Amino acid sequence: MKTATRTLPSDQVLGYAELKNDLLFHRIPCSKRRYYVERPLSIGREKALEYKARYGTDVGAICRDRGIRVSLNERQGTVGQIRFRAQIELSSQERVITLYKSSMEELRQCAGVLLPGRSFSLQEVTDIHLAHELFHDLEFTELGYTNKRLDDISSLSLGPLRIRASVAKTSEIAAHAFSCYLLGLPCLPNLLDYAYMIHSGTLTAAGFWQEMERCSEALENG
Template sequence: MNRTAATTRLGDKVLAYSELKNDLLFHKIPKDKMIYYIEQPLAIGTAKAGEYKAKFGTDIQAICRNRGIKVVMNERSGKLGQIRFRAQIELSAEERVITLYKSSMEELQQCAGVLLPGRAFSLEEIMDIHLAHELFHDLEFSEIGYTNERLDYISSLSLGPFRIRASVTKTSEIAAHAFSRHLLGLPYLPNLLDYAHMIHSGALSREDFWKLVEDWSAELDNYC
């Protein structure tokens, strides 16, 4: 598959699959259930985005205010060891707070167009993408239930006659990506920006990224 062909395959299912592969229990997912753990969270996030867009439009800041969510801009990078946070949400019965890390947002803005030639992102757009993502997690917490807990559990460990079952946690992230994409009218799931950042930072080459897209597509074809 050449790069042009790979680009045509870079749709929601392929990017959702790339997220699913990061789940700690990915290797435990039955092959005949793989598409289920892609399509179901995509459908959940997309449906909720349509509902919210129809009711409230796309002003994420206003939606957060309406829901009583406090948005905090932190000037720091949000780096903890080798882990870099761009946004995080704290949820409790008393308070819900979304924190955005400004320098991380600015860094992502600089490289966001790496995989989308001609598509520039403003800092506000980058912030809105992350706000929408965290807003969905607030909806999971307060209204609809966590996506991974709504979907079928899988057998994660067997101890003689006993089986331990667990949820596929990355399905919650896939649903949040879909919510953000469809609420804001993005061309792709926003986890594409993670790969743009990796390319920009030198952690991944463009050629290797498109090779990954080919591999993901081929693997998905085997599950269909």
């Protein structure tokens, strides 16, 4: 019942939670972490509003106009222990977004864990993931990958040698923002991933809110 009275995490907090999943997060200076959250949020939001002005929320129409083939797979997308809800194949010959219907249905059923009173149809959940993958197509064809557009960080030091790398998760943050603002969602859609974890028992609701508080404090102190 407590989740019903809580304020949803901000874009910045959910973006920071995504950033923490980056393999090089520990190498990002604390003073730069807000930059790696706010810049990709801005990139995704700006592109979403541009497309929304032309298409509304019809993400399928955007894909058709861009020549992207959308495939709905009835099965679960699994590789070993990893489960996919959607994936995109990009090449100069063909661009295909594959959506896994059973995984979408699972996510639809558990959305209310963190969004009480807000139900999602299967089409809405599908559109969320379609928009996310569409953004990666935009990166591939015209924008350039978000992580490559932002500052690199020092990933390894070997004496005087400094090896630099990009922060890969910034591309995911931008895609979350694109999906959110194109479709008019109440928050970044990675909230649904946490709802699924709570629903499946791999995370408690209390643990989720504690993590959001830690992310908020880290942003404030960064």
